[in-house]
Amino acid sequence: MNTSFIAIIPARAASTRLPGKMLLDVAGLPLVVRTAQQAALSQASRLIVATDTQEIADIVQSHNYEVILTREDHPSGTDRLAEVVNTLKLDDEQIIVNVQGDEPLIDPQLINQVAQELADNPQASIATCAYPIQSSEALFNPNIVKVVCDYNNRAMYFSRAPIPWARDAFSKDKSLLPKDYIALHHIGLYAYRVKFLKQYPHLCAGRYEQLEALEQLRAMEHGYQIQVLITDAAPLAGIDTEQDLKRVRIFLQNKP
Numbered sequence: 001m002n003t004s005f006i007a008i009i010p011a012r013a014a015s016t017r018l019p020g021k022m023l024l025d026v027a028g029l030p031l032v033v034r035t036a037q038q039a040a041l042s043q044a045s046r047l048i049v050a051t052d053t054q055e056i057a058d059i060v061q062s063h064n065y066e067v068i069l070t071r072e073d074h075p076s077g078t079d080r081l082a083e084v085v086n087t088l089k090l091d092d093e094q095i096i097v098n099v100q101g102d103e104p105l106i107d108p109q110l111i112n113q114v115a116q117e118l119a120d121n122p123q124a125s126i127a128t129c130a131y132p133i134q135s136s137e138a139l140f141n142p143n144i145v146k147v148v149c150d151y152n153n154r155a156m157y158f159s160r161a162p163i164p165w166a167r168d169a170f171s172k173d174k175s176l177l178p179k180d181y182i183a184l185h186h187i188g189l190y191a192y193r194v195k196f197l198k199q200y201p202h203l204c205a206g207r208y209e210q211l212e213a214l215e216q217l218r219a220m221e222h223g224y225q226i227q228v229l230i231t232d233a234a235p236l237a238g239i240d241t242e243q244d245l246k247r248v249r250i251f252l253q254n255k256p
Contacts, residue, residue, distance in 0.1 A: 005115035005191065006094065007044035008084055009035055010077035011060075011101035013053040017241055022056055022101055024245060027252035029063075031239060032056060034104035034252075036065045041108035044097065044115075050084045076215055078190075082197045092195035095119060100188060104248060105236035110189060117229040118191040124154070124227035125196035126219055130184035131231045136175055138185060145186040145214060147228060155226040158186060158214050184228070187235060190216075196224060 011032045015021040022032040029037070032049060040047050049060045052072040060067045068087060074080045081098055090096075097115050099106060110129065118127035130147050133139050139146070142160040150156055157163065162170075162183070169178035177183070196219070206221035208214075219226060239245050 003095065003116050003119040004045050005043075005097055006046045006048065006090070007039045007042060007097045007099050007111060008081055009039060009047070009049045009099045009101050010080045011049050011051040011056055012074070012077075012080070013051070013056060018239070018245065021239065022051075023059060026104055026239075026245070027249055030059055031104060032060060032101045033063045033065070035099065035101050035106065036060065036063070038104055038106050038108060039099045039111060040065075042097075042111035044111065048084065049101070050080050052080075078192075078197070078215060079201050081192070082201050085194045085197050090194045092193065092198070094194045096192045096194060096197060098190045098192065100238060102240065103238040105238070105251065106189070107235055110231070110235060114189050114191045114229055117227055118193065121227040123225055125193050125224040126216070127191040127227040127229060128155070128216070129187035129189050129229045129231055131187065131234055133177070133183040133185045136177055139177065139183055140174065145188075147184050147186045149184070149228050149230075153228045153230060155216075155220065155228050157220070158212070158216055160212055160214070184230065185234065187231070
């Protein structure tokens with residue numbers, strides 16, 4: 001891989017489902033530090049934690065990772081990234097990979113791959129990932145975001161609904177996926193061009209974005225292309241709940 005990219009980890013203090021999430025202990029280290037350690041195994045030329053609180057900044061710095069303090073009022077992680085790229089005055093064509101702060105098991109190779117996917121598709125402003133859905137339970141779960149792509153793996157739409165809808169098959173039986181059916185489970189890992197991040201805070205919220213509560217639809221509604229890297233299998237899940245936290249702790253404790 002010869003693509004240069006910067007990995008940025010947005011790490012806000014507030015968390016509704018798991019208060020104080022970024023600083024929770026995960027096998028001896030704060031969650032955000034665990035995530036930074038994992039992201040540092042990628043080929044990123046620079047790794048930055050972008051946070052809205054001094055406490056997180058101090059802890060991250062104590063583990064020798066770069067930190068940038070941002071405003072507290074950002075509505076999304078993408079807006080936080082936009083502040084960082086403006087603060088650093090980065091080149092418009094620089095590629096940024098947004099690594100969620102609650103992903104301590106993120107595959108460093110997937111970080112590299114999504115950056116390369118964007119570099120290989122200059123017409124796209126964003127690259128993201130997806131993998132094949134294997135069960136009807138996943139397809140009909142509104143908490144699992146689906147994406148449909150064109151022949152060039154450009155995103156056509158993201159939805160919480162079961163898309164594409166196999167009309168004939170599902171009219172008979174929704175419990176099984178039909179033969180040769182292709183549905184994709186979206187992975188929330190994104191690579192952006194700096195030019196897009198600078199424009200993003202000025203884009204009005206999209207109609208479908210608000211209906212689906214999916215931030216990536218704003219970019220599509222304003223005409224920006226999203227390239228989708230299709231992987232073979234699901235990545236290891238991040239931490240949203242107390243149950244997730246216990247699962248990751250056990251996984252890391254048992255890791256050789």
